[in-house]
Structure formats: C-alpha cells, structure tokens
Amino acid sequence: MTAMVKAEGVHKSFGPVEVLKGIDLEVRTGEVFCLIGPSGSGKSTFLRCINHLEKINAGRLYVDGELVGYRQKGDKLYELKDSEVAQQRRDIGMVFQRFNLFPHMTAVENVMEAPVQVKGVSKAQARERATQLLERVGLGDKARNYPSQLSGGQQQRVAIARALAMDPKLMLFDEPTSALDPELVGDVLDVMRDLAESGMTMVVVTHEMGFAREVGDSLVFMDGGVVVESGNPRDVLTDPQHERTKAFLSKVL
Amino acid sequence: MTDKFDKETDGARSAAAVSKDSGAAVPPAAIKAIPVRHYGRWVSGVVVLALVALLVNAFATAEKIQWHAVGDYVFDGTVLAGAGRTLLISVLAMVMGVVLGVILAVMRLSKNPVTSWVAWIYIWFFRGTPVYVQLLLWFNLALIFPMLNLGPIYKDEMVDVMTPFMAALLGLGLNEAAYMAEICRAGLTAVDEGQTEAAHALGMSHGKTLRRIVIPQAMRVIVPPTGNEFINMLKTSSLVYAVTYNELLRATSTIGSTSYAVMEMLFVACIWYLVITSVFSVGQYYLERRFARGSSRNLPATPWQKIKVNLMAFSRERSSTV
Numbered sequence: 351m352t353a354m355v356k357a358e359g360v361h362k363s364f365g366p367v368e369v370l371k372g373i374d375l376e377v378r379t380g381e382v383f384c385l386i387g388p389s390g391s392g393k394s395t396f397l398r399c400i401n402h403l404e405k406i407n408a409g410r411l412y413v414d415g416e417l418v419g420y421r422q423k424g425d426k427l428y429e430l431k432d433s434e435v436a437q438q439r440r441d442i443g444m445v446f447q448r449f450n451l452f453p454h455m456t457a458v459e460n461v462m463e464a465p466v467q468v469k470g471v472s473k474a475q476a477r478e479r480a481t482q483l484l485e486r487v488g489l490g491d492k493a494r495n496y497p498s499q500l501s502g503g504q505q506q507r508v509a510i511a512r513a514l515a516m517d518p519k520l521m522l523f524d525e526p527t528s529a530l531d532p533e534l535v536g537d538v539l540d541v542m543r544d545l546a547e548s549g550m551t552m553v554v555v556t557h558e559m560g561f562a563r564e565v566g567d568s569l570v571f572m573d574g575g576v577v578v579e580s581g582n583p584r585d586v587l588t589d590p591q592h593e594r595t596k597a598f599l600s601k602v603l
Numbered sequence: 604m605t606d607k608f609d610k611e612t613d614g615a616r617s618a619a620a621v622s623k624d625s626g627a628a629v630p631p632a633a634i635k636a637i638p639v640r641h642y643g644r645w646v647s648g649v650v651v652l653a654l655v656a657l658l659v660n661a662f663a664t665a666e667k668i669q670w671h672a673v674g675d676y677v678f679d680g681t682v683l684a685g686a687g688r689t690l691l692i693s694v695l696a697m698v699m700g701v702v703l704g705v706i707l708a709v710m711r712l713s714k715n716p717v718t719s720w721v722a723w724i725y726i727w728f729f730r731g732t733p734v735y736v737q738l739l740l741w742f743n744l745a746l747i748f749p750m751l752n753l754g755p756i757y758k759d760e761m762v763d764v765m766t767p768f769m770a771a772l773l774g775l776g777l778n779e780a781a782y783m784a785e786i787c788r789a790g791l792t793a794v795d796e797g798q799t800e801a802a803h804a805l806g807m808s809h810g811k812t813l814r815r816i817v818i819p820q821a822m823r824v825i826v827p828p829t830g831n832e833f834i835n836m837l838k839t840s841s842l843v844y845a846v847t848y849n850e851l852l853r854a855t856s857t858i859g860s861t862s863y864a865v866m867e868m869l870f871v872a873c874i875w876y877l878v879i880t881s882v883f884s885v886g887q888y889y890l891e892r893r894f895a896r897g898s899s900r901n902l903p904a905t906p907w908q909k910i911k912v913n914l915m916a917f918s919r920e921r922s923s924t925v
Contacts, residue, residue, distance in 0.1 A: 401804055403804065432808065436806045437806065440806035442804070444801075446797060446801060450795075451801075452801070452802075452816055463815065464805035468805065468807055468811070509801075512805070513804075513805070516805060516806065
C-alpha cells in the first residue's frame with residue numbers, strides 16, 4: 351500500500367510555543383487513521399497542517415506523494431501561491447469540530463457551493479449530486495433547511511456531505527463529535543463508519559475510543575507534540591506500552 | 604365603578620355554575636385583577652400635551668408666518684426638482700461610498716502592507732477633515748489642476764469638469780467611503796474565522812471566499828449602520844448648498860429669500876426631508892430582514908404582517924362573541 355499522508359519530522363510553533371516537536375508518521379491509502387491524545391497535545395494542529403491551514407516550520411509533509419504548501423527544486427523550497435494551495439486543498443475534505451456550515455445557505459446550497467464555485471460544475475448537476483449526498487448521510491428531507499434549523503448532529507452530517515461533494519481522496523476529521531449532545535454522536539459515527547467501509551482514506555482526531563477500536567486501522571497516541579505510541583487500535587487501547595498512554599486511557603476509557 | 608364590580612361578580616358566579624354543571628376538568632378562569640394605576644403616566648402625558656399645545660399655538664399665531672405659503676410651495680416645481688436632486692446626489696454618493704468602502708475595508712484587512720497602508724491613510728484623511736471643507740476643496744480643484752489631462756483618453760478644463768454636481772458627488776461620496784470602510788471592516792471581522800477556514804478547506808480562493816462566504820454574512824452587521832449612514836447622507840447633502848448645487852435646501856432658500864418667506868420655505872424643506880427619510884427608514888427595515896436570513900430560526904413578523912394577524916384575531920373574536 352502507498353502512503354496517502356507522510357510526515358517527516360514535522361515541527362510547528364505558534365510564536366514561542368512549540369506545538370509539534372517532530373512528527374513522523376504514515377497514513378496508508380484506504381485506511382482509517384485515528385489520532386488520540388489529551389487536549390493541547392497537538393493532534394488538531396497536525397491535522398490542520400495536512401491541508402495547510404497551518405504552515406509547518408520544519409520537516410516535510412506529503413499528501414499523495416506531493417509536498418504540502420511548497421515546491422521543491424533541487425534543495426530549495428518555494429512557497430506555493432495561494433491559488434496553488436487552493437488547488438491542493440480541493441482533494442482533501444475537512445470536517446470541523448464546530449461544523450462551520452455556511453449559515454446563509456440552505457443545507458443543499460452548502461453542499462453545492464464548492465463544486466459550483468471551485469470546479470465549475472453546473473448548478474443543476476451540483477444540486478442533483480448534493481441531494482444524493484444528503485440522502486447518503488440520512489438528511490434527504492432537510493435539503494432546504496438552513497443550518498440554524500438543524501440539530502448539531504444533522505449539521506455535522508451536512509458538513510460531511512459538503513466535504514464529500516468535492517470527491518476528495520482524503521478526509522480529515524477534527525473531533526467531529528466533540529461538540530455534539532451524547533445522543534447525537536451515534537448518527538455522525540454511523541456516517542463515518544459507512545464512509546470508512548466505502549474505502550475512503552480518513553484521518554480522524556477523536557475522543558471516541560469505541561469508534562477508534564471498531565473502525566480504525568491505525569492509531570496514534572500523541573502527547574506534548576510528539577507521537578508517544580502507535581499501532582493497531584485494538585492493541586494500543588487494550589494493552590498500552592507507555593506509562594503516559596496508560597494514564598491517559600485509564601481516564602477516558 | 605360599582606357597575607363594573609357587579610358585572611365581574613356576575614361573571615365569576617356564572618363561571619362557577621358552569622364548572623359545577625359540567626363536572627369535567629375546566630381550564631382555570633382567566634385572572635381579572637385591577638391593574639396597577641400609573642398616575643405618573645397620566646400626569647406626564649398632560650404636561651407634554653400642554654407644552655406641545657403652547658408650541659403649536661406659538662407657531663400658528665406667529666404674525667410673521669404666512670402659513671398659506673407653506674401649502675403653496677410644498678408641491679412647487681422648483682422645490683420638487685430640488686428634492687429630486689437631493690435624492691439623486693444622496694443615492695449616487697452613497698453608492699460610491701459603499702463600493703469604495705468595501706474595497707477600502709478589504710484593502711485594510713489585506714496581508715499586503717502597501718494596500719493596507721494606502722487604505723489607512725485614505726481613511727485618516729477623509730474622516731479627519733470636515734465634509735464641508737472637502738466639498739470646497741473639490742469645488743476649487745481648478746486652482747491646483749487647471750486642466751484635467753488623462754493623456755490620450757480625456758482632456759478638458761477643470762472648471763468645466765468640476766461642475767457643482769461633480770464637486771458634490773466627489774465631496775460626499777469620497778467622504779462617505781471612509782466611514783463605510785470602517786463599518787465594512789467591522790462587519791468583515793465579525794464573521795467567524797471558521798467560515799474562512801471551511802471555505803479554504805474546500806479549495807475556494809481568497810476572492811471567492813470573500814465574495815461568496817464572508818461578505819454575505821458581514822452584510823447582516825453592515826446593513827443597519829449603512830441605513831443610518833444613508834439617512835445621515837440625505838441630510839448632510841444639504842451642505843452641497845456651498846458648491847451651488849441646486850438641491851432641496853438651496854431651492855427652498857432661493858424662493859424664501861426672494862418671496863420674503865424664509866421660515867415658511869424652511870418648513871417646506873423640513874417636510875420633504877422628513878418624507879424622504881421616513882420612506883427610506885421603512886426600506887431599511889425590510890433590507891435588514893433580507894440579510895438576517897439563516898441567522899435566526901424565525902424572522903419576526905413585519906408590521907404589516909402583525910396588522911394582518913391582529914385584524915384576523917379581532918374579527919375572529921367579534922364573530923365568536925356575536
């Protein structure tokens with residue numbers, strides 16, 4: 351299997367605070383890759399580096415063999431133009447903790463927006479596809495509702511449909527269920543499980559250990575900006591090797 | 604008083620009778636209590652009415668005011684043309700202000716230090732000097748640039764270019780742009796950063812993100828103060844009197860000074876200013892509703908809808924009592 355995401359010594363600082371202190375990892379194509387760890391461990395920051403919402407300070411980050419945010423010529427790195435970064439992001443879907451749906455558009459308009467504006471798909475075609483996607487996430491009857499008229503779980507499922515509308519090769523999930531009422535979490539996880547079964551490559555930052563164990567193919571435990579432990583989710587979650595991992599899991603499980 | 608009391612006890616007795624008869628669960632009878640008396644409201648109301656009456660009397664009986672002149676001139680052709688020009692210059696200056704204001708706001712928030720500084724200096728100058736002075740500066744521009752020379756495209760005497768209309772438009776419009784820039788900047792920064800991130804994550808460019816995602820949401824914050832600005836503009840436009848543009852105030856004043864009806868013509872001007880600002884206040888209300896789309900689950904009813912609902916409830920009540 352080839353690597354969809356490859357990180358080599360990724361560092362990231364916000365001012366004087368070093369958030370990522372050299373991350374090395376590999377996400378294989380088609381797998382569900384879970385990132386867990388306490389808050390402030392840098393897992394969300396790392397996720398945001400993958401689609402260049404954050405610029406890395408050192409190291410190399412590749413998506414599908416392509417350097418993220420830079421072009422390498424010889425041993426020199428050139429920053430990509432905004433339009434080129436946008437081009438790279440087209441293929442990477444992202445789902446946010448706080449949904450970030452566009453509140454002035456209906457659910458179906460949210461899903462149609464990027465295909466029409468970025469890919470130049472015709473409105474009729476985009477609407478048809480958007481309707482299908484909304485049905486796929488179980489919201490066919492909510493197409494005309496504005497986000498404020500939807501529950502958190504419904505909003506997050508619209509957000510997933512919105513990301514899928516760009517036919518991404520990689521999906522990033524940034525704590526997709528953390529802002530939801532407990533009883534709404536299941537619906538969103540069901541959609542993500544379906545997506546995993548369809549073969550989508552997914553990087554998931556999550557606190558849902560059940561989801562990680564059941565659906566995840568790989569799991570990484572991060573703390574203090576470094577990868578502490580990684581491996582098969584079932585092994586790591588049931589038999590953690592490091593003290594730090596044990597301490598964390600004993601609190602959340 | 605006793606009458607009312609009797610009726611109330613009658614009502615209570617019959618309600619009790621009903622509940623005894625039916626035996627089933629009856630909704631509790633509506634409370635009929637004597638409301639708190641607000642004597643202060645009555646007293647202050649009388650005082651205000653008395654003061655208004657005195658003021659109206661002073662105006663109505665003023666010997667030097669010929670009230671018929673007000674009526675004669677309200678629909679006078681010159682006055683109407685003046686009101687039309689006031690409206691025209693205000694709308695055009697406002698359009699100029701909004702367009703330039705949005706551009707300046709985007710420039711100020713830009714990562715490019717040159718554009719952001721240019722915008723800052725523009726706003727600093729045009730907000731820092733009085734409109735009146737700016738109007739006069741534009742009007743007298745020919746003193747610095749006697750010729751307007753745009754190379755092969757256009758060449759003319761500045762005096763011919765800088766007509767009263769042009770001076771008024773540039774003076775009001777460019778000044779307004781500085782204020783609109785600050786309003787727009789506040790609106791743009793009020794939009795949640797997650798919106799920009801979501802749009803960028805979908806591969807949208809900066810420009811598209813701004814046009815499709817950020818600006819439409821900023822409008823909700825921008826529209827109410829912009830309505831205020833426009834209503835302000837309608838009145839500020841009276842300053843272009845100074846550059847001899849023949850708007851409402853100049854038109855009425857000219858008639859006033861030739862027909863010895865100065866006060867009367869100022870009343871006429873007031874009437875038209877009030878009419879125009881009132882009409883636009885209503886327009887602003889509906890515009891705000893339009894941009895509140897999606898931000899609240901249920902839009903509040905418009906006054907007209909409220910009237911309809913009330914009328915329907917009233918007729919239902921009447922038919923039920925009959």
